[in-house]
Each structure stands twice: as C-alpha cells, then as structure tokens.
Amino acid sequence: MGGVHPEENKLSATKPIEVFPLPQKVYIPLSQSLGAPSKPVVKKGDTVKVGQLIAQGESFISSNIHSSVSGKVSKIDDYPDASGYRRQAVFIDVEGDEWEESIDRSPVLIRECNLSAEEITARIKAAGIVGLGGATFPSHVKLMVPNGKKPEYLIINGVECEPYLTSDHRLMLEKGEEMMVGISILMKGLGVSKALIGVENNKPDAISHLQKLAQSWPGVEVHPLKVQYPQGGEKQLIKALVNREVPSGKLPIEVGCVVNNVGTAFAVYEAIQKNKPLFERVVTVTGKAIPRPANYLVRVGTLVSELLMQSGYDENKSGKVINGGPMMGKALSTIEVPVVKGSSGILVMPEQESRRMKEVNCIRCSRCASACPMGLEPYLLATMSSLSMIESVENERIMDCIECGSCQYTCPSGRQLLDYIRVGKGAVGKMIRARSAK
Amino acid sequence: MNEVILYSLVSLAGIGSVMAVVLYFVAQKFKVIEDPRIDDVEASLPGANCGGCGFAGCRNFAEALVKNESLEGLNCPVGGSATMTVVAEIMGLAADASEPKIAVVRCNGSRSHAPAKVVLDGVSSCAFAHSLFSGESGCPNGCLGLGDCVTSCQFDAIHIDPQTGLPVVNEKCVACGACVKACPRGVIELRNKGKKDRRIFVSCINTEKGAVAKKNCEVACIGCGKCVKACPFEAITLSNNLAYIDFEKCKLCRKCVAECPTGAIHELNFPPRKEAAPAEALTEANG
Amino acid sequence: MNLLTISGSPHVHNDQSVKKIMFGVIISLIPAMLVSFYFFGLPSIILTLTAVISCALFEFLIQKYLLHTEPSVTDGSAMLTGLLLAFNVPSNLPIWMMIVGSLVAIGIGKMSFGGLGKNPFNPALVGRVFLLISFPVDMTSWPLPQNFTTSLTDVVTGPTPLGIVKEGLKKGDAMADLMTQVPDYVNLLLGNMGGSIGEVSALAIIIGGLYMLVKKIISWHIPVAFIGSVLVFAAILNLVNPALYVNPLFHLVTGGLMLGAIYMATDMVTSPMSALSMIIYGVGCGILTVLIRVFGAYPEGVSFAILIMNALTPILNKYIKPKRFGEVVAA
Known part of the structure; x- marks a missing residue:
C-alpha cells in the first residue's frame, strides 16, 4: 500500500567504512535516546577512559551513555542539539586513546553466547544500546516483552530505504558475521526461533552476502524486498515480511514481532561478546x-563540521545540511553539532536543491492519498490542520501519520503537506494530553 | 363567488386556531426554565464571543456567572471592570475592580537586533517552526515572527511589522488573551495597561546565560541584575538569567530603563527625557 | 557566505508539477486534435485556437484585475480547459459563441469558486452545457466530416450517428434500417462521422488516454469503470430488446463517450480521491450516460452525466475513505 520511489542517489555505497580520526574535543549530549535525559555520573575535571560510563539512564525509557574518548571532562554545560536548542552535554578534552581494560579489542569473532535472556537484556541496558535506525528507542525495553504477549519473529531492518544513506549497507557487507551473532543473541534474549532480515533489492551484494552467512544460522532468513520508500518503517516492514498489520496506536509486539535495525544487531554483538558499550557508529557523509x-566510523560527540571538512565541505556550495536522509532527516541550523547515537548520515544539499518549489492550489489529484503508506488522506489532514480543525483531524487518524514525507514528495502542487500535518499532530497531541490529565 | 371566499376564510381560520392551540401546549410542555438573569448578563457582555474569559462564548460565560453566584475567577477581559460592574449589579454582588490590561510582546529581536543565521523555508506557523528549530536568529525563546498571534486575534489588534518582523499590538487590543495562548514560546503577556497607556517591561524572555543570549541578540536581557538594584519598589525579580518587572508593583519611575546595559527594558508612551544622550539613544533603539 | 536553509522533512521532491501534468494532458490530446483538423478542416483549427486563447486571457484578466492575485495562467490549466471546451462543440460554431462559452467556463466554472483546484464542476463542461442550453441550434448542427477543408462557409451539416438512431427510433424506424444510415464501425472508430470537434475519433482519444496512463497522469479506475458500465448497461438493454436498444459497441464509439470517460470525467479537481470512490463515480457516470442517451430528451448524455457525478464527488470523498493501515477488520 502506498509508498513512493525517490531517486536513490546512494553515492557512498561503494565506499568502505573508514575509521574517523580522533577529534580534539567531544560534546556528548545527555539526551541521545527517546525518553528522559540521562543523569551525569562524572563531574568537571574527572579523567575518563574510552567506554567509561558518564551518564546513567534513570527512568524506564532512557539509556546509559559512555565516554567515546579518553581525556578530561572540561565541563558539563548546555550545547546546541540538532534543532538548535541547548541541552545538557558533557564536554571532554581528548587525551590519547586509552580504553577500558574490560573491552575486548581483538577482531576475533566469538560465536557462542551462554548468557540467559535476563542477562542479555541487562548487558544491553548497561551498554546503552538504542535503536540505531534513527528513532533511538532504548533497545533493552524492546527485549522486555509485556506480560501476555508472545513474540514470534525477530525482524531485522536492513532496508535502508532513505535515499543517499549507506551506513547500514556497508555495515551488512563488512560486519555481516558479527551481525549474525548479534541477531542470534537478540533471538535468545527474546526467546524466538525465527529472525527475518529484510533487505531491499537495490543492495544485491548485501543480500547474497547475508544469505550465504545465514546458512550457518538456523532460523535466520534473509528476505529480498522490492525497493520502495518507506519500507524501513517498522509497520511497513512487518507488513512486507510477515503480512501482518500493526493496529493503530499499538506496538509491533501486538502482532508478535520485534523490530531491530542491522546496526543495533551489530552493537549488540559488540556489547555482549566484546563488552564494548555503544560509543561509536557508522555515519554516511554524502x-x-x-x-x-x-x-565513517565516528565516535559519538564528534562535531558534524569535522566530518564535513574531511569530505571536502564547501559552505558556499551548500544550501542545506541534513542530519539523516532526505525524506525524514532534520535540517541543521548549524554544523557545529555533535554526532549522536541516532545519526545515520549527514547529507549536504547544493544551494539550488535546498529550496522548496512554489506552493500552488491543491488540484485534488489524490497522489498524496495513494502515496500514503498508512492509508490516510494527507490533503485533508493538511487543510484541516491549517484551519485548526483539531477534533476532525483526530477522527481522520492524524496520529497514525509516520511523517515519512511521501505525500509532500509526490505533491505536484508543491504543497507543504507534512508541515501542516505536523502542526495538526502537535495540536492533537496537546489535546490528548489535556484530556488524559483530566 | 362569495361562498368561495367564505369557505376559504373559515377553513384558514380553523387551521390557524387549531395550530395555535397545538403550539401553545407544545410550548408549555417543552418549556425550559432558565434563570432570567442569564439573558440580562449576556446582554451586558460585549458579545464578541472571543473566548477571552475561558468559555466558548458570551452565553456560556453568562451561564457560568449565574450558576457560580459569584464573580470569583471570572472576568471578561474585553469589557473590563466596567462590564463586570454591570454584571455584578445584575447579580446583586460587588465587582472586584480589575485594571484594564493589554497584550505586550516581550521580544525585541528584530531583524537588525537578532540577525538571521539560517533561512526558514516552510509554512508560516510558529507552532511548527518552534518544534522544528530554535529560530532563525538562534534564540530559543524569542519571537519567531510567523504570526500565530496574528491569526489568533479576533480584534485585528496585532500585526507583524514588516520592518522588524515582530508583532505590534495596537489600541484595538481587548486583552482577551488569545495571542498569549497561541504563542508557542510564551512571548506575549497580558499586563496592566497603565496610566495614560504608560508601561515599562523587560522586552526579552531569554533564559540563557548572558553571553549566549547576547551572541544571538544584541538587545537580550543578560540577567546582570542592575535593574533589580536600581528599582526602589522591589518590583523587579531576577531568575534564570532573566529580569521580570511585576506590573502590580511597578510605579513607572523609569530608573531601570536607563540602567539596562542592553536596552532590554522598554518604556512606552512616556514624554521624552530631558537628560543626556544615552537614554535617548536607548529609546530610539527600542522604537 | 549563504545562509543554510531550514525546513521540515522531506527535503526532496519528485519532478512533478501542476504545469507538467497540464501540459502532459495537452500533449496527449494531440492525436485527437490532428484527426479533427483532418476531418473538419480550417474552421476547427480557428475555433480551437479561439477557445484556448480566450480561456487563457480570461483567466489572466480575472486574476489580475478582479481577484488581484498573481496570474497563474502559465500552468496551462486554462489552456487545457479551452482545448477541451473546443473539443466539445461543433466546428461551425460562431466564433463569438466560442468566446462567450470560454468566459462562462473560466469565469463561472472555475474562477468564481476560487480558481484552480476549487471548482466543483468541470469548467469545460460548464461552458459546453451553457452553450448547449443557450444556443441549442448552433450547438447541434453538426458539420459532416470532409477530407481536410480550408473553406469556412461551405459545410454540409447533418445529425450525429446517435441523433440518427434516436430520431429514427422515435419515428418508429426499424433498427436494422437505421444501422445502415450510420457509418460502419471502422469509420466510427476513426472518427469519420458528424460530431463535436474532438470527440469523433475514439481511436485517437484512446491513444491519448494510454499515453496519460503510462505517464501516470490519470489512473485506470474512472475510464474503465465509466466505459465498462456503459458497455454492460447498454448490453443488458440490448439483450432485453434488440429492436429498441442499440448494440452496446455503438454506444462506445459514438458521441462524446471516449472524450468524456478519458478526459472530462478524469479531471482531477472534480473527480473523487480514493480508488473505490473513483469506481463508483465512473459507474455512476456510465449508467447516467446510457439513461440519458436512451430515455432522455437529448441524444447525447455524457456531459450531463459527468456534471451530475461531479456534484456527488464531495459526498463520495466524505464517506468513502481509503483503507487505513492497521485498521481492525471485523472478523
């Protein structure tokens, strides 16, 4: 149902993962996952090692944060995040590269894992692993299946349907074996016997590589998928792989599925088998x-500007810098922001492509409605939102919108549908909160 | 011929009287007994249905007033104390005199004071822009200038000045508070209108540290506290790097205005000062 | 140094625009245009140009001087309306009527509702129906096709095949006799018959329709539902009484059915949005067309059928929603 097919532009698909040089200074934000910000456990002047815990997740949905470098904490202060709002961050001056002794830095593959499901969940929580697909939902929460629900499938998202981005693609090619171990650990943690890896057909090398590896892992299947945006959306992927629809407002566990990104599976491998917490990730600069x-394999907290300079960024030729892909990424107001756990890529658009087309009247062509993967009517939601018809948009199920942007992408009138829909979602969200407060 | 006229007259009159009787009984049967004061109170209200009182319209407000049997917490910001006195009379109560109020925009981050560092390309909605980023100037508290307040205003009392990109409130403002609710950043506040429309307020709500705030906007309040010391009436408080003037305590002496190093404190509708140049330069900058 | 741009996602757009869609439709009309120029000669060219230019001009003038908005005439929608309007009138219509028709189509049919995208009725059909009711004689004296003529006055007029059949049946002629009076199916398909400028050649219009389908300008739902329902409904009537009701294939290739089903009914602005409602709309158009053609006063019913269904479009949009993802299906 729905979907669009934007130009892929996977410019960096053939570029192997490079280890990015250590920066002079890192800024590690304390809110890097969905949920409450983490509490710092270091203070100004402390010396930290690579992989040392610097902030603890305290509420149920929050995650631990570890130092990505060794050096001295210069201060704990506010630093602008991707949207320009200042949030608490730990500033570290880098000195050398001294890792925690407990981390196994050898490249040897360890296949066996003898931990129990509870131990796996605890280790994942301790390592601060969050969903690396972009939503940064704390991974240990996904492993804690609510009472009465039984997971059947572990779904591994290797779709990478966003144009331009290639970090997951490269990871699948270069770290496929580790990823398989990670998947088997996640299966054990969940107690499921089947894992389905979904990969789009535009990555034939990754598909054949993973299929070959999967032969030695019982229960793991690689499914090639038709190229279509937004197939990497959790609900869309479940529909494509097991043909089940997650009911409106519910989580995937409702239909017996738990979805994790390939990057997350790799991070789980490193956390469990190598005792290495999550403090670096692959970032596409494109x-x-x-x-x-x-x-690049980048330490969390490195400034985006340093990544861009390494790739030859020219501010006079650039009109827009996007954190993420072109369909769902967030435009940055400054490039002096740190890489976080959820940064999958940095995309720079040339000046002439960074502005939207002129908005004209809706011609009611219904392309937005046929593109919507959630079966909504974006033209209606946008118009009602702009007229503040909050109750009506709620009835039209605006909260089901996954903000994939397919509607706006496909609109011949250049209408800023998703902007208006976000206005409406914000207002409906406010109304729902007010209602539940009563 | 005559017969025709006669028959039609008689039959029409017959139908008419039967209907009248039916209508009378139906009206009796379905009569809603309502406090007559509701109608009186409603008649004395401005009838703009602005929602400034917190109710959906004037009728609902009147119902609430009569039901409550007291004026506590209920006020018509449009009609002000004059209307509330009339309402109190109708209900046989004493009205608490509330000073007339007006909406005040507490941001002076105009295009020249807080230059844009990025360009927004999207719908003209403050609510959306607020969720998207910190603002073109980088100030996370300042006015976004996209006019959610203007669309919320039922009285044509607030407009964006094309020069500065900031909203300006005119004399049509009835302090209904719609713009206060519409602004996602809480830039607008309802303050006492003041004698002769004279008002003094801190035209900034930025709570960042002084240096950070100043970097984005040259007229930001930097939380230096000079005004607090200058105020003889303890009307100014400082919290979160931000000064706030309590309009109930302020006696409009203007001492703080001259003291502010960034010109963040505004005075409105005062006669020009006789003193030296710096103060004049300030009032000029404040527009 | 230029400032970075901030906007909400998505940051890319496909290369479609209203202009591209409108000109895509205009391009797809070229085959039909060429056929009609061949059969109806110079008068049809002049009339078509008049309609296109006057529609564009009226839109420009109304936007500029009446509504004080930025003229958007370059998007091609007014030209398309003009083209379709011209296709819906006989080629010997006086020029001034064409201009009045254009004014009604653009002024009343489109701009009075707020311009592009806001009109409930197809503007070209509004113009055509206005002309049909106001000047019934001029609108129904159909020039018979001649191989390309440059003559502006010397035309032979005659009824359309639908008109021949309708009048004949009314007089009590036998169906078999009537069928000998109308052109054979090959000629009907090619367009060698009396009729409006652009509607005569079913084949040329189908080619245009296929082009639009390939270019994804229209979807298949409305044309297929429309034509299919005409076929089925006419076939039922024909089975009931072949002496009274004409062969369903005859309905398909005569009159404005193809033009209506492929171009007029699929007008995005006035047709419904979801697949199911498009099919209902198409079937409604088809049944109404046959009803008007067979039982109504006019020999031709496509325009009225589409206008009636246009009026139902908002209701279809309101009550027929697309299938929501994750909707709980009652077991």
Missing part, C-alpha cells in the same frame, strides 16, 4: 554538494 562521499 550529498551532491560533497566532493568525497564516505562512510
């Missing part, structure tokens, strides 16, 4: 305004 697109 875009038509970038001379040298690349996939």
